[in-house]
Amino acid sequence: MPTESMSTEVYAGRVTDFEDGRRALVNVDGREVFVFERDGRFFAFENVCRHMGGPVGEGMLIGKVEAILDDEGRHLGDRFSTTDIHIVCPWHGWEYEIETGICAADRRIRLRRFEATARGGEVYVRG
Amino acid sequence: MAITDPVEPRLFNTGQRAGYDTKFHLANATRQAQERGFEDVLIVDADAHHLNEMTHYGDIIKYIPDEVLRNEARMGERSGLMYPGFRSPQRHSLSGRILRYRNEDLEKFEDKTVHPEVEFSLREMKAIGIDYQVVFPTALLALGMHPDPFIETQLAWAYCRWLTEEVLPGSPWVKTMVYLPMNQPEACVRFVEQFGDNPGVVGFMVTSARYKPVHANDYMPLYRAIEETGLPLSFHAIYHQQERMFEGMNKFLSVHALGFIFYNLVHMTNMVMNGIPERFPKLKLLWIESGLAWIPFLMQRLDNEYLMRSSEAPLLRKLPSDYMREMFYTTQPIENHDYGLLETTLRTINAETQLLFSSDYPHWDFNLPSTIWDLPFLTEAAKRRILGENARDLFRLDR
Numbered sequence: 350m351p352t353e354s355m356s357t358e359v360y361a362g363r364v365t366d367f368e369d370g371r372r373a374l375v376n377v378d379g380r381e382v383f384v385f386e387r388d389g390r391f392f393a394f395e396n397v398c399r400h401m402g403g404p405v406g407e408g409m410l411i412g413k414v415e416a417i418l419d420d421e422g423r424h425l426g427d428r429f430s431t432t433d434i435h436i437v438c439p440w441h442g443w444e445y446e447i448e449t450g451i452c453a454a455d456r457r458i459r460l461r462r463f464e465a466t467a468r469g470g471e472v473y474v475r476g
Numbered sequence: 477m478a479i480t481d482p483v484e485p486r487l488f489n490t491g492q493r494a495g496y497d498t499k500f501h502l503a504n505a506t507r508q509a510q511e512r513g514f515e516d517v518l519i520v521d522a523d524a525h526h527l528n529e530m531t532h533y534g535d536i537i538k539y540i541p542d543e544v545l546r547n548e549a550r551m552g553e554r555s556g557l558m559y560p561g562f563r564s565p566q567r568h569s570l571s572g573r574i575l576r577y578r579n580e581d582l583e584k585f586e587d588k589t590v591h592p593e594v595e596f597s598l599r600e601m602k603a604i605g606i607d608y609q610v611v612f613p614t615a616l617l618a619l620g621m622h623p624d625p626f627i628e629t630q631l632a633w634a635y636c637r638w639l640t641e642e643v644l645p646g647s648p649w650v651k652t653m654v655y656l657p658m659n660q661p662e663a664c665v666r667f668v669e670q671f672g673d674n675p676g677v678v679g680f681m682v683t684s685a686r687y688k689p690v691h692a693n694d695y696m697p698l699y700r701a702i703e704e705t706g707l708p709l710s711f712h713a714i715y716h717q718q719e720r721m722f723e724g725m726n727k728f729l730s731v732h733a734l735g736f737i738f739y740n741l742v743h744m745t746n747m748v749m750n751g752i753p754e755r756f757p758k759l760k761l762l763w764i765e766s767g768l769a770w771i772p773f774l775m776q777r778l779d780n781e782y783l784m785r786s787s788e789a790p791l792l793r794k795l796p797s798d799y800m801r802e803m804f805y806t807t808q809p810i811e812n813h814d815y816g817l818l819e820t821t822l823r824t825i826n827a828e829t830q831l832l833f834s835s836d837y838p839h840w841d842f843n844l845p846s847t848i849w850d851l852p853f854l855t856e857a858a859k860r861r862i863l864g865e866n867a868r869d870l871f872r873l874d875r
Contacts, residue, residue, distance in 0.1 A: 402504050439575040
């Protein structure tokens with residue numbers, strides 16, 4: 350999986366390289382960026398957690414935890430969202446939405462996001 | 477660099493490709509250290525932990541002095557001497573989200589010249605940029621709540637012998653503070669006498685979750701003995717899930733957030749209001765792992781009430797906050813989400829001379845030196861004091 354700088358666009362690998370949850374690290378304008386695929390779409394963010402600089406791209410992908418309440422406001426349990434997916438920094442557990450990079454616990458904070466696209470069976474990241 | 481061969485689907489960790497390696501896990505910390513030039517900054521980590529001392533339980537229990545108890549430990553389960561609540565529900569890994577917990581058994585330690593715990597410390601110290609590190613136990617921090625004081629003392633003695641005889645001699649850069657079994661005050665003095673002169677010892681440690689009040693008269697010989705060593709007495713915070721009031725809290729984060737200040741709030745209040753700093757003016761007190769926000773809170777509470785009821789605290793010759801400002805504190809877990817509040821806190825506690833950096837690594841809420849170095853309102857001189865020079869002086873590392 351070669352990494353080749355094309356001005357602000359960087360080759361991140363073949364689409365097939367990302368099967369089974371595999372991810373790539375690429376250098377975009379001097380920043381370490383991680384790239385991954387989810388349900389046929391590609392995402393890319395800087396590999397630096399906004400908390401303490403952790404390698405967020407190495408973290409777990411997991412559904413947002415949602416509380417289940419009944420009509421009276423009673424708590425019945427929790428569940429994982431199947432649509433709102435988070436990536437979790439493996440250092441301290443800060444969670445970010447993969448769609449936006451916004452921090453789940455404080456929406457004023459977000460990861461640096463890059464555009465990742467697939468064309469011709471290859472994946473590219475734009476700075 | 478592209479990663480093409482992660483081992484585990486859905487997870488990718490540069491360390492995991494070869495099992496797990498702290499060096500890779502902390503690669504971003506190493507980059508931070510290089511960018512900030514930490515090779516030219518003395519960094520002393522005043523509070524870190526073993527990877528897992530219970531891994532070495534068999535090595536530890538052979539030092540239990542009481543032969544019947546030693547046999548009981550040897551013949552029983554790995555944690556045979558610990559009462560059922562000894563390891564309260566551990567949710568440190570956030571259900572696996574914090575990867576180093578579930579990977580800790582995968583890490584390889586192959587340096588035959590030092591103990592694996594030392595090799596682990598040196599590995600993460602090098603990655604983070606730390607020069608000296610003070611290590612503490614993890615599971616054994618709960619021993620203060622053991623229902624049998626005799627067992628606390630016996631296990632603590634065994635742990636201190638293992639640490640000072642088998643672990644610490646491997647490196648002059650890794651230190652500890654001696655665990656004091658405070659439920660048996662007379663035994664504590666023996667600990668000071670036995671271990672206080674060890675080159676790996678930089679102080680004495682009380683694990684805070686315990687009920688015997690720190691102003692009890694039978695502690696006075698201990699305070700005198702520690703004062704004479706010139707080394708600090710520290711109170712290392714810990715929560716206790718079975719604390720009656722905490723039983724009503726259903727979240728680990730709730731118990732942890734309050735538990736790590738609760739006991740130190742009580743011990744600090746008793747220390748100050750009973751005039752221990754007046755009775756032992758050269759006794760250096762260090763408060764570990766409660767963060768910082770609790771200190772100005774308690775200063776304000778105690779000053780306000782003392783001014784109305786000074787007759788209840790006749791030993792005091794100045795405000796409670798004045799005594800607290802002469803004590804020492806470690807940084808972690810630093811509450812740095814609001815710089816305005818943090819700046820006020822650091823000013824209030826005289827951070828430039830009283831605050832010591834601590835990482836708490838490898839625990840789930842560890843801090844890096846950048847949490848201090850990147851603060852915009854500190855001078856570089858203050859940062860250097862906090863990151864290492866205050867600890868160097870307090871621990872007498874130049875001995």
